[in-house]
Amino acid sequence: MQPLATVYFLTVRSLREAVRNPAQEVGNIFVPLFFFAVTVGSIGSIAADAFGIDNFTGFQVPVAILSAASSISASAGLGTITDIQRGYFDKLLLTPAPRSAIVLGRIAADGVRAVIITGVIVVVGLIFRTGFDTGVFGVIVLLAGSFFFGTAYSGFNAAVALRTGSPQAAAAGGLLLFPLIFLSTAFAPKEVFADWLQVLATINPITYILEAQRSLIIEGWNALDLLRGAAAIVGFGIASFTLTFLALRWRTS
Amino acid sequence: MRLAKTRHNISKFAERTQCPTLDSVSAIWARGLVKHFDEVRAVDGIDLDIAPGTIFGFLGQNGSGKTTTIRMLTTLLRPTAGSARVDGLDILDDARAVRRRIGVALQEAGLDDIQTGRELLTLQARLFGMGGNARRQRVDELLAVVDLEDAADRAIGTYSGGMKRRLDLAAALVHRPGIIFLDEPTTGLDPVSREAIWRYVNRLSVEDGITVFLTTQYLEEADRLAHDLAIIDEGRIIARGSPAEMKASIGTDVVTVEVPVADGLGRAAEVAAGVAGVERVQIADGAAVVYVPDGARAVARIVLALDDAGIEVGDVGISRPSLDDVFLEATGHHLRVEEPAAAEGGAA
Ligand SMILES: Nc1ncnc2c1ncn2[C@@H]1O[C@H](COP(=O)(O)OP(=O)(O)O)[C@@H](O)[C@H]1O
Ligand SMILES: [Mg+2]
Numbered sequence: 271m272q273p274l275a276t277v278y279f280l281t282v283r284s285l286r287e288a289v290r291n292p293a294q295e296v297g298n299i300f301v302p303l304f305f306f307a308v309t310v311g312s313i314g315s316i317a318a319d320a321f322g323i324d325n326f327t328g329f330q331v332p333v334a335i336l337s338a339a340s341s342i343s344a345s346a347g348l349g350t351i352t353d354i355q356r357g358y359f360d361k362l363l364l365t366p367a368p369r370s371a372i373v374l375g376r377i378a379a380d381g382v383r384a385v386i387i388t389g390v391i392v393v394v395g396l397i398f399r400t401g402f403d404t405g406v407f408g409v410i411v412l413l414a415g416s417f418f419f420g421t422a423y424s425g426f427n428a429a430v431a432l433r434t435g436s437p438q439a440a441a442a443g444g445l446l447l448f449p450l451i452f453l454s455t456a457f458a459p460k461e462v463f464a465d466w467l468q469v470l471a472t473i474n475p476i477t478y479i480l481e482a483q484r485s486l487i488i489e490g491w492n493a494l495d496l497l498r499g500a501a502a503i504v505g506f507g508i509a510s511f512t513l514t515f516l517a518l519r520w521r522t523s
Numbered sequence: 524m525r526l527a528k529t530r531h532n533i534s535k536f537a538e539r540t541q542c543p544t545l546d547s548v549s550a551i552w553a554r555g556l557v558k559h560f561d562e563v564r565a566v567d568g569i570d571l572d573i574a575p576g577t578i579f580g581f582l583g584q585n586g587s588g589k590t591t592t593i594r595m596l597t598t599l600l601r602p603t604a605g606s607a608r609v610d611g612l613d614i615l616d617d618a619r620a621v622r623r624r625i626g627v628a629l630q631e632a633g634l635d636d637i638q639t640g641r642e643l644l645t646l647q648a649r650l651f652g653m654g655g656n657a658r659r660q661r662v663d664e665l666l667a668v669v670d671l672e673d674a675a676d677r678a679i680g681t682y683s684g685g686m687k688r689r690l691d692l693a694a695a696l697v698h699r700p701g702i703i704f705l706d707e708p709t710t711g712l713d714p715v716s717r718e719a720i721w722r723y724v725n726r727l728s729v730e731d732g733i734t735v736f737l738t739t740q741y742l743e744e745a746d747r748l749a750h751d752l753a754i755i756d757e758g759r760i761i762a763r764g765s766p767a768e769m770k771a772s773i774g775t776d777v778v779t780v781e782v783p784v785a786d787g788l789g790r791a792a793e794v795a796a797g798v799a800g801v802e803r804v805q806i807a808d809g810a811a812v813v814y815v816p817d818g819a820r821a822v823a824r825i826v827l828a829l830d831d832a833g834i835e836v837g838d839v840g841i842s843r844p845s846l847d848d849v850f851l852e853a854t855g856h857h858l859r860v861e862e863p864a865a866a867e868g869g870a871a
Contacts, residue, residue: 275649279646279649279650282647283638285720286642287637287638290678353635356631357630357634358633358634359633360633361627361633361647361648363599364599364625364627365623365651366619366651366652367650493806522599523601
């Protein structure tokens with residue numbers, strides 16, 4: 271069995287699962303949109319004066335995207351654990367399919383779901399007049415970024431799921447992103463932060479992912495921002511996939 | 524076709540050169556197989572030689588090491604020590620090739636509630652590299668074999684326990700493996716579902732010549748299905764042979780004398796052991812189990828002797844030796860069957 275074919279078949283299976291469990295998907299998108307609306311509604315009107323951000327709605331879209339993508343990946347960690355507990359994971363391991371491809375199938379499905387949810391959020395943003403400075407091609411770049419961020423984050427959840435087999439641990443793993451979001455430039459530009467928070471925001475990779483996404487929406491093409499964002503996603507992905515494969519090796523030996 | 528021809532040629536070559544033939548190669552072979560989980564010696568040195576085409580029964584009670592053995596032989600678990608070959612392939616060095624040749628239905632039917640039965644079998648077939656029409660035909664065929672055609676397009680979450688086991692069995696057969704491992708395929712099932720599984724397993728062996736490695740904690744299942752049998756207790760094989768051979772190895776009839784007064788039991792055993800012809804006496808579950816040739820005649824002598832000794836006697840039974848007696852002789856206790864606490868699955 272070819273690794274790519276395996277990944278594809280298992281991606282399809284995971285997506286089918288998502289389609290048959292629509293309530294969960296609705297929750298995944300509703301919560302970030304709720305926070306998006308509340309943030310924009312509460313401080314949107316003072317953002318221009320306070321931080322010099324005119325398009326605060328557009329400024330907030332990436333935050334909604336990242337939190338939606340992360341809640342998606344948390345549910346995939348739970349899916350892996352359900353498979354392990356039901357014994358279905360063993361059944362997959364008993365096929366000649368490469369074991370890493372079995373895990374990557376679920377991870378890739380999360381990437382696809384992140385792309386879909388990003389599309390929904392972009393559309394909601396457009397309805398609220400965020401505009402999209404880099405146009406259609408910029409949307410494609412944003413969606414591609416979401417795919418890679420979704421898989422990178424999902425890899426981290428898969429690692430927790432494989433290593434612990436515990437639903438509680440997987441749920442906790444899904445929350446990792448929230449402190450990282452709050453310690454980034456999610457709600458205001460770095461310039462207005464206290465010194466200690468500026469330092470944390472500068473070393474926080476989420477900051478660079480957000481800035482890259484923002485540049486696409488409210489600023490126009492900015493190669494440096496995009497490169498930094500891509501580097502942050504790649505770094506995050508290398509770390510999370512390393513953990514995933516270590517966890518898989520641990521579970522299957 | 525080509526394989527059959529190759530086999531034939533090798534057999535002829537083997538005849539000329541007086542080598543062991545392919546047919547004498549075990550389908551499953553193990554030497555000194557050990558698995559320790561920290562302090563627990565789950566499997567403690569097991570040897571296996573299972574001939575191709577046989578149904579091999581692995582009988583033991585809960586916690587004796589059956590599942591751990593299967594997980595090692597099917598490449599899911601790395602042995603602590605020892606080596607094993609499945610279809611001639613090393614389980615460590617050739618793990619991927621082993622997986623290609625075996626079908627496995629684990630103890631907890633490993634299914635996914637959200638897919639339908641047909642989707643699950645289709646995905647399974649795809650992961651074994653089957654494509655197109657051949658795959659569709661095989662899936663239809665298997666759904667028919669396990670009588671799940673009507674439920675094929677329903678979510679597995681709605682299946683009963685028996686239906687799940689049947690689907691799991693079908694999933695193990697998708698890629699036409701020559702060897703299948705079934706871990707307690709009927710535990711927790713009602714008698715009708717159990718009969719159905721027995722029928723399928725028998726057909727696999729008789730019609731398709733598949734080697735079946737089957738674990739069970741049911742004496743009747745081992746007796747009915749297995750051509751060859753090993754009894755496992757605390758991680759070690761304590762008896763092996765065909766069910767008939769095993770029973771014959773006891774060599775006597777079995778007279779079971781219940782003694783209602785608990786502290787009379789020890790004395791009853793002593794007295795019974797002194798009766799002419801008695802070979803051995805064991806105490807189990809409030810009864811003295813007396814091994815004696817020609818039990819029908821001996822029973823009178825035994826009861827009289829006990830009566831003379833002033834020991835009150837309850838029910839008395841005579842039987843040909845059963846696998847339970849083999850188990851009792853080897854372990855000193857009866858085989859305890861533990862049913863799962865809750866029945867699995869939804870409505871029938
Ligand atoms: N993963 C594990 N970790 C620790 N102990 C285990 C594990 N798997 C099995 N055991 C122990 O090994 C012994 C044999 O278990 P098992 O092979 O499941 O028996 P059976 O299948 O015959 O019921 C039991 O004492 C069980 O508790
Ligand atoms: Mg078991």
